[in-house]
Amino acid sequence: DTARFALDPDFSVGRVDPRLFGSFVEHLGRCVYTGIFEPGHPAADADGLRVDVLELVRELGVTAVRYPGGNFVSGHRWEDGVGPAEDRPRRLDPAWRSTETNRFGLAEFAAFLKKLGPHAEPMMALNLGTRGVTEAVELLEYANHPAGTALSERRIAHGSEDPFGVRLWCLGNEMDGPWQTGHKTAAEYGRLAAETARAMRQIDPGLELVACGSSHRTMPTFAAWEATVLAETYELVDHVSLHAYYEETDGDRDSFLASAVDMESFIEQVVVTCDHVGARLKSEKRITLSFDEWNVWYQRRPNPHPVEDWQEAPRLLEDVYTVTDAVVVGSLLIALLRHADRVAVACLAQLVNVIAPIMTEPGGPAWRQTTFFPFAQASRHGRGTVLDVRVDAPTYATRRYGDVPLLHATAVRNEDGGVTVFAVNRAQDRELLLKVALRGLELTRIVEHSVLADPDPEACNTAADPGRVVPRLVDGGALGDGVLEVVLEPLSWNVIRLA
Numbered sequence: 001d002t003a004r005f006a007l008d009p010d011f012s013v014g015r016v017d018p019r020l021f022g023s024f025v026e027h028l029g030r031c032v033y034t035g036i037f038e039p040g041h042p043a044a045d046a047d048g049l050r051v052d053v054l055e056l057v058r059e060l061g062v063t064a065v066r067y068p069g070g071n072f073v074s075g076h077r078w079e080d081g082v083g084p085a086e087d088r089p090r091r092l093d094p095a096w097r098s099t100e101t102n103r104f105g106l107a108e109f110a111a112f113l114k115k116l117g118p119h120a121e122p123m124m125a126l127n128l129g130t131r132g133v134t135e136a137v138e139l140l141e142y143a144n145h146p147a148g149t150a151l152s153e154r155r156i157a158h159g160s161e162d163p164f165g166v167r168l169w170c171l172g173n174e175m176d177g178p179w180q181t182g183h184k185t186a187a188e189y190g191r192l193a194a195e196t197a198r199a200m201r202q203i204d205p206g207l208e209l210v211a212c213g214s215s216h217r218t219m220p221t222f223a224a225w226e227a228t229v230l231a232e233t234y235e236l237v238d239h240v241s242l243h244a245y246y247e248e249t250d251g252d253r254d255s256f257l258a259s260a261v262d263m264e265s266f267i268e269q270v271v272v273t274c275d276h277v278g279a280r281l282k283s284e285k286r287i288t289l290s291f292d293e294w295n296v297w298y299q300r301r302p303n304p305h306p307v308e309d310w311q312e313a314p315r316l317l318e319d320v321y322t323v324t325d326a327v328v329v330g331s332l333l334i335a336l337l338r339h340a341d342r343v344a345v346a347c348l349a350q351l352v353n354v355i356a357p358i359m360t361e362p363g364g365p366a367w368r369q370t371t372f373f374p375f376a377q378a379s380r381h382g383r384g385t386v387l388d389v390r391v392d393a394p395t396y397a398t399r400r401y402g403d404v405p406l407l408h409a410t411a412v413r414n415e416d417g418g419v420t421v422f423a424v425n426r427a428q429d430r431e432l433l434l435k436v437a438l439r440g441l442e443l444t445r446i447v448e449h450s451v452l453a454d455p456d457p458e459a460c461n462t463a464a465d466p467g468r469v470v471p472r473l474v475d476g477g478a479l480g481d482g483v484l485e486v487v488l489e490p491l492s493w494n495v496i497r498l499a
């Protein structure tokens with residue numbers, strides 16, 4: 001089978017916003033506690049942050065980090081997580097039926113980001129479930145105002161002289177979902193989001209604000225929700241959010257491998273909904289998208305770990321990812337890059353232990369899941385301008401999405417003039433020959449072709465065998481007369497770097 005496309009620098013999609021490689025830290029299960037933060041662990045630093053985890057997060061290449069939730073944020077009081085640790089209250093977390101100690105809060109999160117390096121930035125989610133405008137502007141003043149007011153001085157008294165400088169704010173989380181603490185109708189939420197945005201902009205007009213879109217495309221209110229919310233907030237916000245999780249069901253791997261078909265059409269439907277509202281409002285402004293939760297998540301599987309109600313840091317959502325899952329995550333990254341003109345922010349949910357690319361054991365090791373690799377490679381090599389890729393490939397039949405191309409691909413022209421092709425072969429049983437015509441690009445050699453594939457598509461990394469699955473370099477490709485030819489192994493994620 002042969003798949004082909006052409007690349008031409010005159011035909012591009014748009015520049016990649018680095019925040020497309022964002023992540024998400026929620027107070028959920030062991031993402032924070034015994035994930036990134038574990039005082040007393042042999043690898044913990046003076047702030048209680050696990051240095052082994054910090055190193056892996058740096059290698060992963062995450063940029064914007066969303067915090068502190070998720071469903072958690074909609075019942076959370078930010079004041080609980082600031083000030084002397086010994087004075088912080090223990091609270092019930094209704095979202096995850098856990099006990100929140102508040103030992104980790106805003107300053108600890110800021111310290112974590114600072115240690116990640118200059119490329120990491122906070123994306124703070126506000127509680128618009130049980131709280132509202134007052135608490136949002138108070139948090140803004142506490143976090144960002146330099147000094148001289150009650151709340152900024154409280155931050156300084158708490159030991160943080162420098163403001164945290166949070167630019168990017170989510171106006172609530174999944175407010176369309178009946179499971180959300182303080183769930184609202186689109187009209188109720190639209191008004192609250194608009195007034196929260198207005199008040200925050202009165203303090204700082206330069207903030208970037210995200211209005212809640214739908215929790216999933218299958219929500220009964222999808223599209224109507226976005227239209228109603230944006231009718232209220234259009235001129236007050238920058239982005240609208242999307243969330244999507246995918247899993248293999250009923251052994252239907254063919255459909256699972258085509259999950260990006262759903263993600264791409266979700267993105268395209270949100271874009272047209274935004275533009276429709278803009279047209280009705282006679283606005284020249286363009287709303288961009290914040291895909292601030294996406295991943296593979298086996299929501300239908302029972303939790304294999306025993307968990308009791310109101311435990312601290314219970315083992316929740318600790319999915320162990322296979323090679324197949326990594327190929328799907330790679331394909332979802334391709335989907336995001338293919339829409340780089342409208343997707344400004346995207347967050348892989350989540351960062352550590354909870355549906356995460358990094359796993360840890362309390363008191364024990366930290367390791368990379370299979371899904372770590374496509375994300376790290378896309379973050380490292382997917383910076384620059386996305387080129388328009390129109391794939392001509394054989395198709396296969398799927399139960400969920402009909403006939404789907406076997407090849408899913410994108411290409412990024414990097415700052416150094418090189419090009420990186422990201423490609424997934426969705427065929428489970430056969431190789432694909434990929435031919436790429438390179439027009440107007442002075443590319444003469446294949447720098448490397450990295451592949452993630454395995455004879456066992458269920459292979460995964462565990463604490464006992466953390467290096468079982470890793471990408472490997474393959475030879476055999478050719479670049480000559482302006483044509484690249486490479487073979488893509490069955491069920492594989494490929495990164496082909498050209499110079």
Ligand code: AHR
Binds near residue numbers: 069071173293
């Ligand atoms: O990421 C796990 C959960 O998924 C988040 O808390 C919530 O926002 C979404 O439903």
